[in-house]
Amino acid sequence: MTASMIAVENLRVRFGTQDVVKGVSFSVPRGGSFGMVGESGSGKSTILRAVSGLNADWTGRMEIDGVALMPKRGRAFFRRVQMVFQDPYGSLHPGQTIDRALSEPLLVHGIGDIETRILRALAEVALPSTVRFRFPHQLSGGQRQRVAIARALMAEPEVLLLDEPTSALDVSVQAEVLNLLSALQKSRNLTYVMVSHNLAVVAHLCPMIGVMQGGNLVETISAENLRAGRTQHAHTTELRALSVELEDPEEV
C-alpha cells in the first residue's frame, strides 16, 4: 500500500464541442476501492472508459502502477486492467458458449493451460462446471454477471473497472455478486473502481467515494463520513438524503 495503483490527474474528455469530464483527479491505493456516484450524464462512466482505454480521446495524466498511460494501449495494459459492464447480456456474445467467452482472453494473451484455468475460474465465481458449454441465454442474470466477472479475471488483472455491475440484477442476486466481489478482492488483492448510481452499494464496497456532477468531481468523501452525514457539497447531501429517506424514513 505504498504508491497508488491508479492515479488520475486533471482528466478531461470532450465529445465534439461538449466537455463531458472537466478536469477530474483521484487516486486509488493498491488493493483499494474507489466508488463513483452521480446522475446519468455526470461523466462517471466516461471516466471509466477513458481509464480502460475504450476512449482514446482524452487529455490529462493517468497512471497505472506509476506508469503513465498513452491514448493507445498495448496488450500488456489489458492484461493488468479489465472491465465489467452493466448488462451481462449485452456484453456476452449470444452465439458463443461460456467456454468460448472465457477462453478468448487466454488466446489473446497467449496464456496456456486453458482447460484448468476455465474450470478454476468457474469455481472461483461459484458457478457449476456444467455452465461451461451453455450459451448466455441459458443462464440467469446473476449467473451471466458471474461469467462476465470470471472473463475479466481470466488474464489475471490487477485492476478491475466495474461499471454498474449490479444495477441490472435483483436485490437478492446483487447481494451475492457484491459478496463475490469483496471475496475476490481479498484473495487476489485487486484494485477496484466502481461506478454506480446506488449510494448504498458503493459505500458497501468502497471506503472512498467520489461524487460527480456535470463532469466535475464535486466531492471526494470517505464512506464513513458519508454514513455519518459529514458531507461538504450540496449535491452529496442531496444524494445521501434520498438514499437515507428510502432506507429508513424515520431517520431523516
Add this chain to the structure above:
Amino acid sequence: MLVRMDNLRVGFRTPQGVSEAVRGVSLTVGQEKLGIVGESGSGKSLTARSILRLLPGSATVTADKLEFDGIDVLSAREGALRRIRGKRAGLIMQDPKYSLNPVMTAGAQIAEAWRAHKGGSRRQATKAAIDLLAQVRIRDPARVAGLYPHELSGGMGQRVMIAMMLAPDPELLIADEPTSALDATVQADILRLIEDLVAKRGMGLMLISHDLPLVSHFCDRVLVMYAGRVVEEVKAADLHRAKHPYTRGLLECLPSLVKPKPQLSVLKRDPAWSAPQ
C-alpha cells in the same frame, strides 16, 4: 372496488407442458395505493397486465373472478376492453425510450391519446396536451410539446408518458417499474408526482417494482410475490415487521448506507415457498 381478482393463473405452453407463471393470485384494488414487489420472474407484471388482458398471445389465463369495476375482463369482447384500456385504466411502462413513438412529437402523442378517448378537435387536443404537460410539472410545456422523444431526458420522457396516461382521466393507474430506468433524484420526483396526481384525482394506483423500500415508501399496502404467488401482504408502514422469510430475506440482503455490514446476507430459497398450498 375497482379490481377484484380471485385465483388468477397465467400459464405458457412449452414443449415440456404448461409452465405456470402466475399461480393463484387473489387481490382487490380500490381507491388506494397498492404496491406489488417481487424479483424478475415472480409474475408481478403478468398479474397487473391481466387486468387489461394485455398478455402475450401464447399465454393462457384463467381466474375464478377477474373484474374491473364489475366488468368481467376474461369474457369481455375486444370492444369492451378498449373502453377500459387507456380510458379507465392507464398503464405506465418502464422505459420511455421504448414506449414513446420516436417519429411523433410529445405533444402530438398526448393529443392523439386525448382525442382517441374524448373526441374533440385537433386544436382542443393540442391545448389539452399542453395543459397535461403543465400538470406533470414540465416548466415550458408549449416548447416540450414540440420536441421528439430523442430530444427529451429520461425523466421528461417519463413525464410525457404519464401525461399521456392521464389524458383520458383514468380511474386506475398501473405503473410497471415506472422509475427503474431513471436516476435516484429523478426517481423521487416522478414518484412524488404520481403520488400527488393519484391523490388529487382520486385514482387507484398499482405500483409494480422490485424495489421493496421504494414501494413501501409510496404505497399504502404491499403484496410480496414469489414464484407466481403472493407470499405476504403487509401494510407499508409495518414493513419492518414483515414475517415471511422471503420478505425478510429481501430486506436483509440490501446494502445499507446508515448501517454498514461487513458481509451481506444472502437469500436462502426454501422450496416450500413455491410449493403448492
